[in-house]
Amino acid sequence: MRTRYYTEFPQDGADWQFARSGPSGIERLESGAALPSGADLIIFVPGTEVSAHRVRATARRPAELMRMATFAIEDDLAVPVESVHVAVAPEPDADGTRLVYSVSQALMGTWMDRMTAAGLSAARLVPDLSVLPAGQHADLGTHQLLAAGNTPLAIDNHWPSDVMAALQREAGASAAPHPVDRLSQLAEWAEAQPRLTDLRQGAYARPSESPLSLRQFRLPAALAAGLLVAWSAQAAWSVHAMNQLTDALNAETQRLYVAVFPGAPLPANPAAALRSQAGTPSGASAPSFQQTSAALYGAIAGLDGTTLVSVRYDRAMGELRATLTYPAFGADLDLKQAVEETGLRVNLGDTRLEDGRVVGDLAIGGVS
Template identity: 35%
Template sequence: MADLFILLPEAMDGAPLYGWRQYGRWATGEAPPAGLTDPAAVAFVPGTSVTRHEVHIAARKPSEARQAALFAIEDDVAEPVDRLHIALGTPGENDQRAVLVTSAADMAAWTAWLAANGYPSADLVAAHSLMPENADLYEAPGEYLVRKEGRVFAVDEQTPEDLLQLLAPQPPGAVYGAQLARKLGTVPAGEGARDRAAYLQMLAEGYEAATPGSLLSLRQGIYAIRSPFSLGWARRWGLVGALAASVLVLWLASVALETSAYRSQTDALRTETARIVNSAVPAANGNVQEALATLRQTQRTGAASVRATMASAALYEALGESDNAEIRSMRYDAASGQLTALVVIANYAEADAIAGRLEEAGLNVRLGQARQTGERVLGEFVIEGAAT
């Protein structure tokens, strides 16, 4: 049972929201409650930062299964595997497994923030993993949760209405949230989360109601929560310490072992934190505060660039005037604010025409590599916001 719940912001330079139970009621605040020491904490990450996939994995060894999963989802996310972090679900029917995918940079930033703020063992759960079972679409601050054809995912609340209608199930089904229902031209089945406090409470209650082991945690691989070494069983010998000198010796030995174990855990935690920081921001040389400052600066740079949803919507519109144009993949780099798309078009001249329409929409476009595929051309478009 968790003592403290944390709703992490979309950008790590934003303020997290804390939630906890107080006298049987929910309390929230931008700071944790006073007097709560070493709590069992759970952090919820934005659903838009994590995608969910279903893949067939026959491998049984954890290392082999993770490697197979990485290559199985590589084409879906159009991102190099060394820049991804995945979490594997348990094997299901016909060796099907759920796979959560997020960027390695985001995962490093989340775990570094938790370690720096005193929650190194906090669990990390994607928001859409706790979407209410009776909802097909759910309105939340900053994002919409969607359930379609057995899969759950999240989209940015700034997604254009025409694109949102394409992503939503048809018919929309049970829509929670008045604004989301209006965009989809339907009647809401109930309220969504009006603010971050309501959203955090919904996620926390869903976490508490979930069957143990049913939720897929992002804390896997190098970010797995280490089981603490405990000698609690040895403390019970202290109750009979007065009965014999031999028992007293055992009790003293247990104290010495516990002290040594705590020191080892502290050293291991410092080493693990430094390793995570170095993997995310090598230039920080293990300095957590410097790494967080670098990650915040990266977030600010991304925040000034074009949104992925806006760039993809402009690309779909630009392709509308081209016959038989087909998008093969899209990849968004949050650090640089660039959307890279592979598009099949009729000829090389069509690439210049599409780029021209995107530039008319106020975007910068760079044409990457292109190659002939049969009678058609596979071209690369790199789209970013116009320079100010």
């Protein structure tokens, strides 16, 4: 497991303060310390800027779940729902409800700008109240965290004492606890969480942390014939090469159609026309790794924000199975359409949220 680093947005003019998970627990780093490249960084944001809501919603796709959660909390908001960004907890609780967090769109934009200016654009934004263990009541200095029922709540320490007392009574909290080392305490709680709720969902989703480099794929020498002869000498895949490969695949498909149906008009999509023929030979070969991967990479090249995480080819089935991250829900349908334009069959698997990223599976090809 990668070492996690934790921080909060500093006050104007102050240095960034970092903590990390270590063998003996949470370790504080020196003020202004530099992080290693590619560090898994969590930025805690104050619960006084984020409201928590508990909703009961079920949906097959995460996109539907987010839409349902947004409508479910609309009546709880004091501002138009269009001005609010919503993030959904990765897992429901045992009672079937799920925590939903809302924050101002304007504030999300400010946080994103500050992260970019500090060179921390890959960090996750986690509300501090989302890591509060059940039954805990903590004083973080500027505000307190407690639970009202089973929903976390943040109370600004500058609020009137009678208001704070009323909220504490409603939550069943005792007297205010002693202040804690804020960053270390939040980091310790986060380490105990199986999955964190990242506010960077939807339009603010992070790019893949570990996109699969095209250079990791080299052409198998045993499959160097056919469509990829012109590219067998290349040392690695690249987006440019995938575009060329897609063009070659289309040309070969047209050639095969003309050979099978001489004199017949050439349709716009020869591969689809071949599949629709009732007399398709039963012994037709399954698509190869070159064909399926060429179609996939060609489609990815035309979709900004879509990255490949893993890929596996089943030679017996003639099927390429891949896991990808998408910039938003629904982008998997655009990828499916782009691959199908090459004449290959595409089956979409589950699309889900993983640490704030939209992740989905698909399969290309396969024996009919």
